[in-house]
Amino acid sequence: MKAFWKKPQYIKVAEITGSIKVSNEKPPIWDDVCGAFGIKPEAYFTYGDTIYNPSKLPLIADIIEHEKVHMEQQKHNDVDAALWWGRYLREPEFRLDQEARAYGRQYEVICSVVKDRNQRNRYLMALSRSLSGPLYNNSIGQVEAMQLIKSFAKIKQ
Numbered sequence: 001m002k003a004f005w006k007k008p009q010y011i012k013v014a015e016i017t018g019s020i021k022v023s024n025e026k027p028p029i030w031d032d033v034c035g036a037f038g039i040k041p042e043a044y045f046t047y048g049d050t051i052y053n054p055s056k057l058p059l060i061a062d063i064i065e066h067e068k069v070h071m072e073q074q075k076h077n078d079v080d081a082a083l084w085w086g087r088y089l090r091e092p093e094f095r096l097d098q099e100a101r102a103y104g105r106q107y108e109v110i111c112s113v114v115k116d117r118n119q120r121n122r123y124l125m126a127l128s129r130s131l132s133g134p135l136y137n138n139s140i141g142q143v144e145a146m147q148l149i150k151s152f153a154k155i156k157q
């Protein structure tokens with residue numbers, strides 16, 4: 001899952017992502033997610049090998065790469081996806097770990113396109129605001145979130 005935030009620059013999708021399955025339906029775990037968060041989140045949901053995008057938010061390259069990490073974590077199938085989501089909703093530490101890896105990949109993709117240091121920092125700030133925010137229980141501070149995201153990103157200069 002990834003909250004939507006406005007970004008300063010769009011990245012061309014096809015260059016980076018290849019083909020993926022996207023649905024505008026609600027994901028299979030929709031009721032559980034709404035119950036756990038107490039809201040109907042405006043977000044993307046990966047389940048198995050599909051990105052569910054019920055709010056029809058813009059699907060841009062770095063977000064697709066973020067969700068592809070969750071596809072790998074769910075081994076691209078519905079059985080593992082059900083287990084993964086169970087843990088994700090019950091265990092805040094598991095959720096933070098899985099998300100930090102996805103945000104790390106997202107930052108990595110951004111850095112493959114954006115070379116300007118200040119611009120990279122703005123992205124990292126936005127990603128870390130999201131990872132340290134209410135969607136993930138405010139469980140870590142923003143500086144810690146930045147360090148965590150960086151630690152999972154393999155960045156070439």
Ligand SMILES: [Zn+2]
Binds near residue numbers: 099102
């Ligand atoms: Zn995520």
